[in-house]
Amino acid sequence: MATKSKESENDELISPLVPTKRRKNVNRDTTNSDVCFVGKPLPDTEASDRWPHRYQSKSKVKRVEVAGSKEEGSKSEEKEVLQARCHYTQAMIDGSIYNLNDDAYVQAEDGKPNYIARIIELFEGIDRELYFTAQWFYRAEDTVIKDHAELIDKRRVFLSDIKDENPLNCIVSKVKIALVSPNVDLVTKEKTIPPCDLYYDMKYSLSYLTFANIVIDNLEQSKTERSRSSISSDTKSNHPIGDAIVAIEESKKSEMTLLDLYSGCGAMSTGLSIGAVISGVKLLPRWAVDINPHACESLRLNHAKTEVRNEAAEDFLALLKAWTKLCEDFSLFGSDQLPEQNFDLERADDNDNDEEEDDDGDEGSMVPDVDFEVQNLLAVCYGDPNKIKKPGLYFKVRWKGYGSSEDTWEPIEGLSQCKEKLKEFVMKGCKSKILPLPGDVDFICGGPPCQGVSGFNRFRNQEAPLDDVKNRQLLVFMDIIEHLKPRYVLMENVVDILKFAGGFLGRYAIGRLVSMNYQARLGMMAAGSYGLPQFRMRVFLWGACPTEKLPQYPLPTHKVNARKFIPNEFEEIHVGSVIDEHCMLQEALCLENTISDLPPVTNDESEDIRKYGTTARTEFQRYIRLKRNDMVTYMADVQSVPQTSMLYDHRPLKLSKDDLDRVCLIPKKKGPTWCVGWSR
Numbered sequence: 292m293a294t295k296s297k298e299s300e301n302d303e304l305i306s307p308l309v310p311t312k313r314r315k316n317v318n319r320d321t322t323n324s325d326v327c328f329v330g331k332p333l334p335d336t337e338a339s340d341r342w343p344h345r346y347q348s349k350s351k352v353k354r355v356e357v358a359g360s361k362e363e364g365s366k367s368e369e370k371e372v373l374q375a376r377c378h379y380t381q382a383m384i385d386g387s388i389y390n391l392n393d394d395a396y397v398q399a400e401d402g403k404p405n406y407i408a409r410i411i412e413l414f415e416g417i418d419r420e421l422y423f424t425a426q427w428f429y430r431a432e433d434t435v436i437k438d439h440a441e442l443i444d445k446r447r448v449f450l451s452d453i454k455d456e457n458p459l460n461c462i463v464s465k466v467k468i469a470l471v472s473p474n475v476d477l478v479t480k481e482k483t484i485p486p487c488d489l490y491y492d493m494k495y496s497l498s499y500l501t502f503a504n505i506v507i508d509n510l511e512q513s514k515t516e517r518s519r520s521s522i523s524s525d526t527k528s529n530h531p532i533g534d535a536i537v538a539i540e541e542s543k544k545s546e547m548t549l550l551d552l553y554s555g556c557g558a559m560s561t562g563l564s565i566g567a568v569i570s571g572v573k574l575l576p577r578w579a580v581d582i583n584p585h586a587c588e589s590l591r592l593n594h595a596k597t598e599v600r601n602e603a604a605e606d607f608l609a610l611l612k613a614w615t616k617l618c619e620d621f622s623l624f625g626s627d628q629l630p631e632q633n634f635d636l637e638r639a640d641d642n643d644n645d646e647e648e649d650d651d652g653d654e655g656s657m658v659p660d661v662d663f664e665v666q667n668l669l670a671v672c673y674g675d676p677n678k679i680k681k682p683g684l685y686f687k688v689r690w691k692g693y694g695s696s697e698d699t700w701e702p703i704e705g706l707s708q709c710k711e712k713l714k715e716f717v718m719k720g721c722k723s724k725i726l727p728l729p730g731d732v733d734f735i736c737g738g739p740p741c742q743g744v745s746g747f748n749r750f751r752n753q754e755a756p757l758d759d760v761k762n763r764q765l766l767v768f769m770d771i772i773e774h775l776k777p778r779y780v781l782m783e784n785v786v787d788i789l790k791f792a793g794g795f796l797g798r799y800a801i802g803r804l805v806s807m808n809y810q811a812r813l814g815m816m817a818a819g820s821y822g823l824p825q826f827r828m829r830v831f832l833w834g835a836c837p838t839e840k841l842p843q844y845p846l847p848t849h850k851v852n853a854r855k856f857i858p859n860e861f862e863e864i865h866v867g868s869v870i871d872e873h874c875m876l877q878e879a880l881c882l883e884n885t886i887s888d889l890p891p892v893t894n895d896e897s898e899d900i901r902k903y904g905t906t907a908r909t910e911f912q913r914y915i916r917l918k919r920n921d922m923v924t925y926m927a928d929v930q931s932v933p934q935t936s937m938l939y940d941h942r943p944l945k946l947s948k949d950d951l952d953r954v955c956l957i958p959k960k961k962g963p964t965w966c967v968g969w970s971r
Contacts, residue, residue: 554590810833811832815828888912
């Protein structure tokens with residue numbers, strides 16, 4: 292994308308993401324009768340009231356202070372403003388009349404498509420030149436999405452906050468741009484688009500490269516008929532356009548369900564749940580998915596009410612689609628015939644099975660001369676549980692007359708003779724929500740694996756990142772969002788997702804969300820900026836459906852110098868980059884602040900649970916000793932921390948004698964690196 296050049300002393304330098312405006316060398320004569328203002332100028336008092344910054348000097352330009360955006364937290368700055376003799380409400384260009392707030396194509400450099408702007412001001416300058424002020428629209432290729440513009444409807448543009456002055460003769464022709472209601476149901480949205488050249492439903496701002504709802508004002512309402520459209524394919528309710536693009540209070544719930552993808556031990560969902568409580572929302576980690584069995588077991592122990600699935604995310608996605616199809620086949624959507632009670636499907640009818648045992652009480656022994664008969668279906672998965680290289684939809688079967696040790700995984704094709712059992716299982720599962728259906732999930736969080744972009748990977752696919760199998764999980768993550776249509780999305784990843792291949796994968800992620808009509812916002816935060824004893828810079832991507840308010844990123848609380856870690860093209864997304872230098876931030880935590888209260892251990896330490904033996908010395912140490920339920924109400928008070936708190940897992944991995952000798956040779960002073968002692 293071309294950057295804006297400083298063609299005159301009046302041209303301000305702005306972000307390279309802003310389209311270039313051709314201000315000079317337009318092949319027209321501004322004195323030509325085809326380019327002129329029409330009618331009488333506005334009265335001086337009205338013009339100066341509406342545009343006071345244009346009437347502060349008799350000079351051509353005037354330096355004025357422009358306040359920074361309150362939302363962005365930016366500081367005020369000075370800029371040069373063209374001064375006006377008078378203002379008009381109409382102009383004639385090539386025989387066509389243009390009014391204030393009309394939309395138009397604006398001439399671009401040779402060989403480039405014309406820019407798109409809204410005419411928000413028409414005035415004659417002190418220099419007798421004719422000007423208009425443009426509020427610019429962005430095509431997808433003009434935004435952070437640029438490498439993935441094909442994801443976005445070619446007719447769709449985004450209104451920006453960027454406004455500047457241009458010679459009137461830059462205007463090429465009119466364009467009809469309609470404002471439509473944003474909608475995650477793309478089929479319904481398509482039906483609401485009126486006849487037009489282009490349409491828009493979101494604004495785009497450089498601060499955190501944000502795509503967000505447009506606040507409707509009288510001007511927008513006068514330009515677009517207030518239509519009614521479906522907000523969601525799940526709710527099937529209609530709302531005026533003004534309501535569709537602001538937070539709908541009656542839709543808010545004090546309790547929200549969460550799906551944690553690539554969950555690990557569940558740290559991300561745990562942190563989100565604690566933060567949600569502070570905001571008055573109970574966020575329930577209802578489902579979690581991870582391919583690591585040990586992480587899943589740990590998560591189960593800490594989140595007893597979470598349905599934890601140990602499987603690949605792509606298998607989970609295939610299972611979701613198959614499960615949705617089963618519920619549709621059995622007409623369970625909106626059904627009032629579902630069982631009233633919840634079921635533990637793994638343990639259902641265990642008592643009944645005892646009555647089916649042999650007379651000799653030998654549970655699980657085969658009953659002679661009896662055909663195999665399904666007693667119950669206990670679980671469902673998608674994949675290859677029998678390791679026969681035949682992936683598909685499988686059900687765990689409890690056979691009549693057999694015990695749990697003889698349970699088997701059977702493909703759905705083999706259950707054609709027991710449709711009633713299948714329907715019963717699906718009804719119970721639908722009621723107890725063992726799997727989420729579209730509309731069941733309020734929040735999806737996760738960090739798709741980063742091996743494909745990590746700088747430690749010497750074989751990264753620079754030319755086609757999405758063809759690398761290590762990066763395919765990003766597609767799976769977005770496909771799950773597209774299927775379930777949650778209210779909120781939060782994705783986390785390493786900074787290399789924006790450094791590798793020009794940020795190709797990061798751009799893809801935000802492009803996918805916007806293509807699904809989600810609001811989206813990119814942010815980059817260092818853990819050390821929020822009171823943790825490590826730097827750990829990470830990229831975060833918020834998504835919010837049109838009915839919700841797009842969350843902001845929390846401002847830093849501690850001093851951390853992160854400048855050298857920020858990719859130049861993504862400086863806008865560094866959270867805290869515009870914080871006033873006089874803000875009273877706390878000093879960054881070091882290792883001593885964190886572990887100075889821990890008792891010493893030896894290579895042979897065997898205790899899993901022990902007492903600290905010391906009192907907490909820092910606020911971080913007091914906080915980390917709390918139980919999870921107490922963390923929400925913690926007020927940095929020494930008395931709030933029980934002195935009987937226990938220390939868990941303070942035990943090192945036992946080293947061999949050779950390795951222990953090497954470690955002991957590392958100097959115990961500031962400066963040695965991890966590799967000291969490993970030289971041969």
